[in-house]
Amino acid sequence: MVGEKKWVPYALLVPWIVGFLLFKLYPFISSFVLSLFVKRGLNSTFVGLDNFKLLFNQSELTGELFINSLRVTFIYVFFTVPLILVVSLLVAYVLAQKIKGIGFFRTAFYMPTVLGANIAIIVLWRYIFEYNGLINQGLALFGVDPVSWLGTPGGAMSSIVALRVWQFGSTMLIFLNALKNVPESLYEAATIDGANKFRQFFSITVPMITPIILFNAVMRLVETFQVFNGPMLITNGGPENSTRVMNMLIYQTAFRDGNLNLGSAMSWILFIIIMVFTVLIFRSSKYWVHYQD
Amino acid sequence: MKKTLLITTIVFTLLFITACGNSGDDDSTITFAWWGTSDRNIATYQAIELFESKYPQYTVEGEQSPWNGYQQTLNNRLNRGTEADVFQVNYNWIYSMYGEDFFLDLNELDLDFSKYPEDEHTPLSVNGKILGLSVSETGYVFYLNKQVYEAAGITVLPRTWEELMIAGETISTVTPGKYALGRLDPQQAAILMFSYLSQLTGKNVINENNQLGFTQAELIDGFNFLSDLRSTGVLISSNAIDTHNDGPTNPNWTSQKYGGVLQWNTAISEYQNTLPNQGSTLEMAGMFQQSLGEQKGMYKKVSMAYAVSKRVIESEAKSEAVKTFIEFMTTDPEAVEILGVDRGVSNHSETQSILSSSTVKDFTATLEWKGHQVVQTLFDAELANGVDLYIHPYYEHSSFRAIYESPIESFLLNNINANEAAQRIINRFNSELLRIMEG
Numbered sequence: 001m002v003g004e005k006k007w008v009p010y011a012l013l014v015p016w017i018v019g020f021l022l023f024k025l026y027p028f029i030s031s032f033v034l035s036l037f038v039k040r041g042l043n044s045t046f047v048g049l050d051n052f053k054l055l056f057n058q059s060e061l062t063g064e065l066f067i068n069s070l071r072v073t074f075i076y077v078f079f080t081v082p083l084i085l086v087v088s089l090l091v092a093y094v095l096a097q098k099i100k101g102i103g104f105f106r107t108a109f110y111m112p113t114v115l116g117a118n119i120a121i122i123v124l125w126r127y128i129f130e131y132n133g134l135i136n137q138g139l140a141l142f143g144v145d146p147v148s149w150l151g152t153p154g155g156a157m158s159s160i161v162a163l164r165v166w167q168f169g170s171t172m173l174i175f176l177n178a179l180k181n182v183p184e185s186l187y188e189a190a191t192i193d194g195a196n197k198f199r200q201f202f203s204i205t206v207p208m209i210t211p212i213i214l215f216n217a218v219m220r221l222v223e224t225f226q227v228f229n230g231p232m233l234i235t236n237g238g239p240e241n242s243t244r245v246m247n248m249l250i251y252q253t254a255f256r257d258g259n260l261n262l263g264s265a266m267s268w269i270l271f272i273i274i275m276v277f278t279v280l281i282f283r284s285s286k287y288w289v290h291y292q293d
Numbered sequence: 294m295k296k297t298l299l300i301t302t303i304v305f306t307l308l309f310i311t312a313c314g315n316s317g318d319d320d321s322t323i324t325f326a327w328w329g330t331s332d333r334n335i336a337t338y339q340a341i342e343l344f345e346s347k348y349p350q351y352t353v354e355g356e357q358s359p360w361n362g363y364q365q366t367l368n369n370r371l372n373r374g375t376e377a378d379v380f381q382v383n384y385n386w387i388y389s390m391y392g393e394d395f396f397l398d399l400n401e402l403d404l405d406f407s408k409y410p411e412d413e414h415t416p417l418s419v420n421g422k423i424l425g426l427s428v429s430e431t432g433y434v435f436y437l438n439k440q441v442y443e444a445a446g447i448t449v450l451p452r453t454w455e456e457l458m459i460a461g462e463t464i465s466t467v468t469p470g471k472y473a474l475g476r477l478d479p480q481q482a483a484i485l486m487f488s489y490l491s492q493l494t495g496k497n498v499i500n501e502n503n504q505l506g507f508t509q510a511e512l513i514d515g516f517n518f519l520s521d522l523r524s525t526g527v528l529i530s531s532n533a534i535d536t537h538n539d540g541p542t543n544p545n546w547t548s549q550k551y552g553g554v555l556q557w558n559t560a561i562s563e564y565q566n567t568l569p570n571q572g573s574t575l576e577m578a579g580m581f582q583q584s585l586g587e588q589k590g591m592y593k594k595v596s597m598a599y600a601v602s603k604r605v606i607e608s609e610a611k612s613e614a615v616k617t618f619i620e621f622m623t624t625d626p627e628a629v630e631i632l633g634v635d636r637g638v639s640n641h642s643e644t645q646s647i648l649s650s651s652t653v654k655d656f657t658a659t660l661e662w663k664g665h666q667v668v669q670t671l672f673d674a675e676l677a678n679g680v681d682l683y684i685h686p687y688y689e690h691s692s693f694r695a696i697y698e699s700p701i702e703s704f705l706l707n708n709i710n711a712n713e714a715a716q717r718i719i720n721r722f723n724s725e726l727l728r729i730m731e732g
Contacts, residue, residue: 040732041391061695061725131534132544151533151706236538240703251365257691258368258390 035265051265066266068241069249072157073225073270076245079161080224085216088168092175093201106176113169121163122233126150129159129234150235153242160230160243171216178212179205210289218281225274246270320610323618326356326377328363332562333635340628344621351614364691371395376602378615384416384595387424388686391732397601398422402616408624408642416686417598425598426619429637431559432593432668433484435474435581436660440574441552444468454489454518454581458525464552465526473527475551476535476543479698482705485555486515488590491675491682492583497592498697499685503730505722509715516704516711532705541567553578558664559596559637565660577663580671591671594684596637599623630654634661693729696721 035051037044057063095106115121128134129149136146149155186204195203206213228247231237237244246266254263327337334357341353356377358366364386370376371390386392400423406414409427417425437450442460445467451457461473477485487498487507493514496506507515522528529535537543541563545551554564558577565572580590599622605615621628623639629647634656639645648656656662675682687693700717703709709717 041394043394060728061692061721065695126537131536146534148533148536150536151531238538238702239533239536239706240699240708252691255365255369258372260372 031264031267034261035268037261039259039261051262052269054262055265055269062262065241065244065249069244069246072242072244073227073246075157076161076227076231076243077221077224079157080164080227081217081220083161083165084168084171084220084224085213087165088172088216089175089213091168092172092179093205095172096176096179109172110169112167115167119233122230125159125163125234129155151239153240156235156239156243160227160234163230163234164224164227171220174212174216175209178209182208207290211291214281214285214289218278221277221281222274225270225277320608321350321614322352322354323379323611323614324354324356324377325379325618326358326363326367327381328358328360329381329635330560330563330566332566336632336635340622340631343625343627343631344618347621347625348617351617353618374604378602378605378611379619380600380602381428382425382598382600383689384425384598385686385689387417387419387598387600389690392424392600393419393422395603396424397603397606398424399426399601401606402601402612402619404616404619408644410640413595413640416595416683425595425600426623427595427598427640428623429559429596429639429665430593430668431557431596431637432591432664432672433481433488433555433580434558434561434664434667435553435555435578436561436564436664437473437553437576437578438549438551438568438574439576440549441468441471442473445471450576450578452578452582453584457527457581458521460552461522461525461527471550472529472552474522474553474555475545476529476532476537476540477555477705478532478538478540479702479705480694481540481555482519482701483694483697484592486519486701488580488592489518490515491592491680492587492590495678495680497680497682497685499688499726501681503685503687503726505719505726509719512715512718513711516714519704520711531707532702533707540564549574557596558661558668559634561660561664562635572660575660577660577667579667588671588674589680590682591668591675592682592684593668593672634659634665638662638665687726687729690729693725696725 036046036048038047038051039045054060054062055066058067091109095102095109099105112121126133130136131146131148131151133149135149139146147155149159182205186208187200190200190204226247227245228251231243231245232248232251235243237248247270250263250266250270253266254260325337325341327333329337337357338355341355344353345351364383367376367380367382367386368390376395382390382392382396387396390396404426406423413427413430414423414425417423417427439450441464442448442450445460445464447460447463451460451473457473464471464473490507490511491497494507494511498506500506519528523530535543535545537545540546540554540556543551546554546564547567547569549568554561556564561575565575568575582589599619601615601619605611622632623629623641624644626647629639629644630651630653633648633654638648638656638661648662672682697718700709700714703717704711704714
């Protein structure tokens with residue numbers, strides 16, 4: 001009886017372990033092995049780190065496209081992560097107040113996250129940002145000339161950043177929960193000391209939720225480095241490769257061009273970048289994250 | 294309770310693992326994968342149904358797919374060895390997908406190639422192995438929407454570039470906001486420019502030495518010509534003012550603000566179907582010429598081909614099944630009529646005569662057929678003059694094409710001038726082509 005109790009939990013873990021081994025660990029290791037080879041038809045040749053070197057050789061088209069995708073991905077992450085954090089924190093702060101009908105607003109703000117970047121949403125966003133789209137129709141009402149949102153590098157990047165920031169719901173919910181856990185007594189004491197709402201926000205609220213800010217920052221960073229749907233479906237990487245993020249290039253190289261080796265090398269570089277940034281954020285956290293205990 | 298939970302977990306795990314494996318195989322089942330529009334899908338399934346009724350010993354599993362994603366899936370399946378028995382391919386994939394390693398030499402199926410023109414399968418052959426069966430040939434052809442022209446008082450459609458530009462000026466003056474053509478994507482603009490330059494120079498964009506056929510000065514002429522088309526109301530002034538990437542569903546096309554399109558004759562139905570009245574106002578306009586009476590500037594290629602998995606030859610019964618199926622799809626009179634021109638017009642002599650004499654439908658009146666005729670006529674006329682405009686197998690290579698499409702895209706967005714665009718093409722064209730060809 002006692003023996004049975006010991007192995008049953010392990011047996012129940014089997015599905016997860018099988019899934020992890022098959023769909024996480026195996027592709028993870030095999031992609032690294034693949035990145036060390038060049039395959040032409042059925043013939044594979046070991047080339048060591050040549051695939052990695054090729055990616056940083058700007059005199060080759062492959063290198064030029066890869067460096068461009070790195071640059072584009074960094075720009076995307078640089079704008080998206082802070083914007084999501086700021087917007088979701090501000091909205092969460094407002095929604096944490098005791099306002100009539102707050103349940104409706106919470107649902108409304110969370111809705112875009114539920115909808116995600118599916119086809120219907122992409123069609124809607126294309127319609128909004130097209131040259132004859134909703135935004136330009138709105139601008140025309142004020143006599144403003146139309147802007148080519150999807151036809152210029154800056155406009156296209158703004159569009160895909162806006163799509164991601166619009167889906168701030170889950171980040172907001174986590175912030176909302178954190179805000180509710182800030183002891184009310186701190187605000188009461190600050191009010192007695194004469195601190196206004198602005199001061200209270202930056203001197204009490206923000207420091208108290210820094211662990212949650214750290215969590216959200218890391219999660220959003222990892223996620224935005226791996227963006228794919230928005231750029232693929234809204235701009236298809238254009239115009240002029242200005243929104244061809246790394247995951248798009250990996251997908252095109254590995255599957256459209258059938259070059260799994262080069263695609264694997266790219267994905268390992270992406271993995272290393274994400275790891276480095278995650279470690280840097282964690283390392284920096286001792287300077288700005290405050291734990292209550 | 295704990296035991297039940299445990300057994301359920303193990304059963305589900307086993308089912309899950311089993312599902313990851315192959316679904317099994319048998320020699321009487323033929324899998325057939327293709328990409329296509331809804332018209333092509335319907336026709337193909339009807340033909341499959343007919344095949345199964347004529348050959349009840351066989352079953353065909355059709356695997357339809359839209360164009361987007363088909364190449365990715367095929368690449369993936371070839372690498373895993375799970376490709377369909379018969380699969381539709383673009384002719385250049387014979388090279389870019391290392392067809393010799395994955396595609397069966399069709400000579401091994403003992404198919405009859407004698408009813409095709411002698412050189413039909415040369416582009417599909419590598420080292421004497423025929424790696425794909427030509428379904429049809431295709432070329433880029435202009436199709437004009439009469440309604441747009443007539444609304445501007447133009448009753449005779451243009452035949453030369455000069456007439457086209459005059460029409461563009463008339464259309465933009467009489468019906469502001471409308472264009473003789475409208476928006477071209479970089480792929481379309483590239484073939485337009487290279488056709489125009491071929492007419493002027495008698496050269497293919499990629500010459501017999503696998504190098505860029507045009508000089509920098511000629512490319513600049515080509516880009517300046519695109520500018521002329523924009524300033525005369527043939528094309529929109531910048532692609533930045535219309536960012537709708539999908540031509541057939543572009544609102545400016547469907548609302549008939551755009552008067553024409555340059556498209557493969559085998560795929561014109563996509564544009565036709567999105568116009569009011571099933572595109573009854575669409576006319577095949579061939580390739581515009583420098584002057585009346587000329588027959589120049591037509592590039593062509595095998596539009597699509599049927600390739601067969603190398604696995605098929607491992608079983609005699611399977612080989613027989615696949616051979617029967619391919620022959621049925623390409624030569625059976627009833628199947629040919631069902632499939633019509635949804636994959637273009639075959640050059641198989643018997644197939645073509647079945648279609649041309651069909652009482653089911655006048656296939657010769659279709660835009661695909663008319664386009665096919667003009668493609669063959671113009672190409673042959675050029676060939677007779679020693680100008681071979683067959684599309685190079687690496688011209689459309691998925692990564693190589695960026696070498697010319699990327700500068701053209703920037704030019705169409707007005708971000709670079711003709712000199713810069715030509716320079717960018719010159720800079721990388723030959724070296725990148727060489728690199729791609731060497732694999």
